[in-house]
Amino acid sequence: MYAAYAARIDRDQPLSGLELGDRPSPKPRSGWTTVTVKAASLNRHDLWSLRGVGLSEDKLPMILGCDAAGIDEEGNEVVLHSVIGQTGHGVGPGEPRSILTERYQGTFAEQVSVPTWNLLPKPRELSFEEAACLPTAWLTAYRMLFTNAGVRPGDSVLVQGSGGGVATAAIMLGKAAGLRVFATSRDEANRKQAVELGAVEALESGARLPQRVDAVIETVGAATWSHSVKSLRPGGTIVISGATSGDRPSHAELTRIFFLELTVVGTTMGSKEEMEDLLSFCSATGLRPVIDEVLPLDRAREAFQKLESGGQFGKVVLTV
Numbered sequence: 001m002y003a004a005y006a007a008r009i010d011r012d013q014p015l016s017g018l019e020l021g022d023r024p025s026p027k028p029r030s031g032w033t034t035v036t037v038k039a040a041s042l043n044r045h046d047l048w049s050l051r052g053v054g055l056s057e058d059k060l061p062m063i064l065g066c067d068a069a070g071i072d073e074e075g076n077e078v079v080l081h082s083v084i085g086q087t088g089h090g091v092g093p094g095e096p097r098s099i100l101t102e103r104y105q106g107t108f109a110e111q112v113s114v115p116t117w118n119l120l121p122k123p124r125e126l127s128f129e130e131a132a133c134l135p136t137a138w139l140t141a142y143r144m145l146f147t148n149a150g151v152r153p154g155d156s157v158l159v160q161g162s163g164g165g166v167a168t169a170a171i172m173l174g175k176a177a178g179l180r181v182f183a184t185s186r187d188e189a190n191r192k193q194a195v196e197l198g199a200v201e202a203l204e205s206g207a208r209l210p211q212r213v214d215a216v217i218e219t220v221g222a223a224t225w226s227h228s229v230k231s232l233r234p235g236g237t238i239v240i241s242g243a244t245s246g247d248r249p250s251h252a253e254l255t256r257i258f259f260l261e262l263t264v265v266g267t268t269m270g271s272k273e274e275m276e277d278l279l280s281f282c283s284a285t286g287l288r289p290v291i292d293e294v295l296p297l298d299r300a301r302e303a304f305q306k307l308e309s310g311g312q313f314g315k316v317v318l319t320v
Contacts, residue, residue, distance in 0.1 A: 153178030290314030
């Protein structure tokens with residue numbers, strides 16, 4: 001079957017390890033289901049995999065891609081929950097929890113095999129392309145806002161680095177849930193689009209906010225960390241799920257964190273139950289992920305180049 005896969009690890013030039021071509025089709029496995037992929041979305045995790053983060057040389061070649069929507073063996077339209085082994089379903093004793101492409105072949109292919117437990121019905125209201133955007137970036141944003149930050153309608157939130165998949169999702173989810181959302185970006189076009197998506201105001205990175213916020217959604221890391229801490233009200237919460245600008249800020253702001261009794265929460269992905277809630281939320285509200293571009297699988301290199309350059313707003317999706 002045709003696939004986009006990591007053939008080599010290159011920390012400096014990750015795309016040099018990306019190959020397009022034939023890979024073996026999934027083999028039958030007890031408790032697992034093979035899904036015919038209709039759409040799969042890119043995440044920054046896919047670039048990190050090509051750099052060898054979370055993916056070791058002994059696992060190569062590895063088909064990339066964490067997210068997908070497609071059709072199962074019985075003809076049902078499904079969405080994949082990408083966390084394998086969350087409750088032990090479909091994996092052997094002692095196998096650690098992981099996401100696709102760390103230990104198991106991914107979704108940038110004509111077919112992908114996952115534990116049957118990991119499949120959820122695709123709502124009729126969502127297209128395959130829209131549904132394929134939800135399992136990583138949108139699920140992460142949903143968990144950050146409503147589980148980790150615990151915000152409620154009327155609360156205020158700062159989303160750092162608007163333009164990325166998680167940040168875009170957080171703005172839209174926050175607006176739909178009645179939050180007062182502020183956003184930041186170095187890029188003027190991204191700031192404009194953030195307001196169009198529901199942010200009450202979008203500012204340049206590091207700019208002073210009109211008010212202190214209840215929570216900060218942090219995916220940028222070192223470049224925005226000090227600003228995130230300083231933007232919180234006493235007792236507020238920072239939820240961090242990434243560090244695209246580095247994970248060692250020059251100013252950790254520890255004094256402010258303990259003096260103002262701030263909470264710092266790390267998070268990764270989300271549960272199947274949260275994924276079900278997210279799908280229901282999108283169905284009920286009419287909320288849909290922003291898709292920057294849809295490309296066929298054989299143009300995966302172009303999609304990766306766009307992701308690497310940071311030139312997208314919203315998700316880049318591959319169709320099979």
